[in-house]
Amino acid sequence: MRANTDDFRRLFLQSVPMMDVRAPVEFSKGAFPGVVNQPLMIDTERQQVGTCYKHSGQDAAIALGHKLVHGEIKEQRIAAWSAFAAANPEGYLYCFRGGLRSQLVQQWLAEAGIEYPRVVGGYKAMRRFLIDSLEKAVHDLPLNIVAGLTGTGKTEVIAALGNSLDLEGHAHHRGSSFGRHATPQPNQVDFENALAIEALDATEKGFADLVLEDEGRMVGSCTVPLELFRLMQQAPLIWLEDSFVNRVTRILGDYVVDMHAEFSALHPENPETAFDLFAEHLTGGLLRIRKRLGGEKQQALLACMEYALAEQRRSGDVDAHRDWIAGLLTDYYDPMYAYQRSGKDERVVFSGEQQAVVEYLEERSRR
Template identity: 35%
Template sequence: MTQAISIEAYFDLNIPLIDVRTPLEYAQGHVPGAYNLPIFSNEERVQVGTTYKQQSREAAILLGFDLAGPKWSGFIKEALVLAPEKRIVVHCWRGGMRSGAMAWALGLYGFEVYTIAGGYKSYRRWALAQFEKPWKLNVLGGLTGSGKTKILYALQNMDEQIIDLEDLAQHQGSAFGTMNKLKQPTQEQFENNFAWALQKQEPAHTIWVEDESLTIGRRVIPNAFWKNMRNTNLIKLQVSDEVRVSTLVEEYGKLDPEFLIDCTTRVRKRLGPQQTDHAIAAINEGRMADFIRLLLVYYDKTYQRGVQKRSPEKIFPVACQGSIASMAQHLKTFAGTLPV
């Protein structure tokens, strides 16, 4: 049995989704959680497309069957591993021949098959529409080293809704943001993952997010959502410099010194030649606290410029001290007193 369903209906099914597009298409952007079971390789898709343009639709279909013919047994075996109960969802780029062919083969074998009407394009339309919604937000701000991310997850442990933008972007939003290990998704996949995270939230309740610039590394926050962030209340953490330095020494002290030097060199113009030289010397000599103090001059100026672009009446400073859990509890209570 084969049935076409909307992307919204897929969310309620809780069964495996297979994406039959090429590995290259899948890598560029895919529905979170989808498995890639490509009918054509990257090169084969080019061959089929060229045949379609230069010869005819019929010639392209015949070539497609020639290329995919020996693979069908393998496709069915892989689908059985993914969906042993033989219930599965299939999609391609726009719900065309590739998903139709896979659905036909699996249905013939006895699978209960659903296809996404409009294919991956329908997910992209749905994803981009999520950012236009008037989400209720609490934006958690504060200078670098204030512990915003830890507080965010402490709030989640108190049943508050959160979106961790830096985790979605796989970047911590600074010159050192990759932490020498993170690899950013494509912009398309960042948006896909972001929208997927949003659809798990309850629209009637507030979502906590960290204050970010428009870009996180090389990824860009969708404009409508970012404007929402900029126009809502900013709860600005006030944490002592000693605590901030201690937090960042613990975090950055684990990183490769060569990575730190390379990142520091890249912000030389903004940090200043003398400050940069002193910072690199501190890294080489293992004086991490001195390095962090020099770095905070750059970080703090950058953050303050961003805060100055906000409406002063929507900035609410909060002095924070004590454990992360106690700060989170205080912020949760404080947020409840703010004007909507």
């Protein structure tokens, strides 16, 4: 049998397959990318065992656990664990602390003829490792922040670099009033775990710095870790530039073409439902900025948006959306960014279009 492991760095950097045997409710509150949940106990069983432990102690709780998970239920779960082990012979299993539950799963697998290792310390130890790794990375490596007007392609710069931390990607949100996707955001713990693994990878590859997109503390419902956010406010800014026409085209692709495709993928059997949800998504984004935009401007942009949506529904042509996007940039995003930049000018160390910015940041990372 391969030995149990506490080499968390290798587990995350090499994306080693892992099976989480905690209850689904625990898994839903925080997990690691790519991990599969195959619980020893489902939520109701875990709750009963927990209540028994409080009132009658550990021995009684263990006895109850064996009573609840026996016979056909036990066989089904062993079969699921065995299938994972067969599909992932290089993997590991874990529970919350690497204690009773993961040891019991190991025992039952061994009785079925399968020797499978576990992660020492379990989820709790791995989570602590990632928190510490992220904090160490952002303190050890200088930060560079890519800033610029909406639609200049900051996310594309982040994607082009090997030493970036993709806040919007991990938060599954574009960081604006229209930034939601058709599918939900991750919970806070999952967001932080994914961010920490990316920082660990950049550190391991020997980069001299880290690059992030200029963001507020909140990216949708996800919160940028406090110390990281504090350091971002002090870091040098690299200002990304692009033409107004290119910015409108990029936003058209992100907010209209891609979002319609996302809703269509969720409802392939009902295109009308998909389009209704997509339209609701766009009009809802405009409604969220009504107060800051002003009622009159918001109504004018809404009329443009509704016309564009009607044209798109009728013919599939998205070109009419350019009008409200241009208005949104002119009346809302550009004035807001101009105000924000006025307090950050002294931090700007480079300005340029996308290729120049990528080359500058790549050179900076090699210093």
